[in-house]
Amino acid sequence: MSNGVTIGRAAAFVGVTVKTVRHYHRLGLVAEPERDSSGYRRYGSAELLQLVQVRTLAAAGVPLAGIGAVLDAEAAQFGAALADVGRQLTERIDELVARRDTLQRLADGDRALLPDRACAVLDRMRDLGLDPGYVAAQREALVLARALVPAGFDGFLGQLERGLHDREFVELTRRAWEAESWQPDDPRIEELAAALADRYLADPALLGDHASLRAWANAPAQYRLINNHREDRAPVAARLTALTEARLRAAGVPLPQR
Amino acid sequence: MSNGVTIGRAAAFVGVTVKTVRHYHRLGLVAEPERDSSGYRRYGSAELLQLVQVRTLAAAGVPLAGIGAVLDAEAAQFGAALADVGRQLTERIDELVARRDTLQRLADGDRALLPDRACAVLDRMRDLGLDPGYVAAQREALVLARALVPAGFDGFLGQLERGLHDREFVELTRRAWEAESWQPDDPRIEELAAALADRYLADPALLGDHASLRAWANAPAQYRLINNHREDRAPVAARLTALTEARLRAAGVPLPQR
């Protein structure tokens, strides 16, 4: 007799691949048809009908794992089940759209990973003639700060902005970066630390506002990490920072514990 | 010294799970930090920075496999790479939206798997008092026909509609369904087949229009499958169909070969 069609024809009729049909069999969504004398599956109309039903639901986005239940459920539950699937689809769509929006903000120019205000600060640093290496280091510190201490990020930015408006402070910053080429025991390092501490004490706003200081105090581990960033590649700067911090602490400034 | 933070803290800082961090290590997206004396990973700022960068891109929908390349690429390629990812995201979003739309059409009432016109035909069958079992069988045949011979589907529908407008034909259909309770050798079966064939020959439009007939002729395997659907559960109807077809062929009607 050789009743029915082979799997290839059945798959073609319904518009799927042979693999997919076998996959549905393995999941129990479509009954296995009888085999002919040579072991080939022979599909009759009943199996094709199931295949069409499963395919229609799958193409509509119903997860394969839920198709069995949907087909078993009669009328009343059927609509509810489909509505449920639709809700899940909507959620995933919204998530993907949000991702794409984030991506577009990232791709907007090369200013990835940081908001516009931070990019402006970095641009300003470049314009002031600060070393590109220093600017890059600040950029990394900002990226870290934003992720690790989001509550203190705006304060951190404000602190940087204020520093850039202070000509003397900018000069000190420039020298501090140049100090990297000095010997580690150069006596000028101590001098520079003292000058920096004096500047901070003369204008405490350079250390950040109240909210910002509190945020840092609440996250000492993060403060240490960000503050020590690039320490290995800039040992002189590290020593400079330590000396300056010591002086500030001695003057009563409540910096987070090291 | 115990420098740096453990994996759990690092993960919490960045807002991911410990598993995710280790996953990134395995993919080479974040450098493995040094281990302390007990074998624990100790994260410094450099690793955290990488983690933040990777996380930001991943959250924006960049596939992990592409993040390495994106981070390596400088400025110019960076934007292009992100734009590319954005395009892929848009494609997937469109696909999901299309799925959801399909789903909503399906969920609209219990009339799944078939278009409105077909549902109307089935409703009309019910209204005419035809047996629910018969209507269900016709529904399955329509689902199959739509998937297997889309070109002939509208013609098939039209054929059914015309039949429903023919009072005598409806009566014959009703009797044909009742015939299932007869013995397989009941002489009334032959009579009924003759009456059906006569009715078809009296109004050949009941067999479908030209386009429809051509579509069936081009898909004999599908015709056979759909025509023989439920044959196993309705042997009398099967015999009835065969007898009727034989008469029609004898009268010169070009039905597809069995």
Next chain:
DNA sequence: GTTGAGGTTGACCTCGGGGCAGGGTGGAGG
């Protein structure tokens, strides 16, 4: 007889991790 198309099973791959097993480590409390 041979060739090419199409059938059979099975095992392994995708992507972004989640979950569990089995065991080690460190600090706090009885």
Next chain:
DNA sequence: CCTCCACCCTGCCCCGAGGTCAACCTCAAC
């Protein structure tokens, strides 16, 4: 000291919806 609890380590299998590769078998045509 012992125990509890939280945290860390590695390694394995799991998810969805199939794709891909391998090795072999069968059918129809030349």
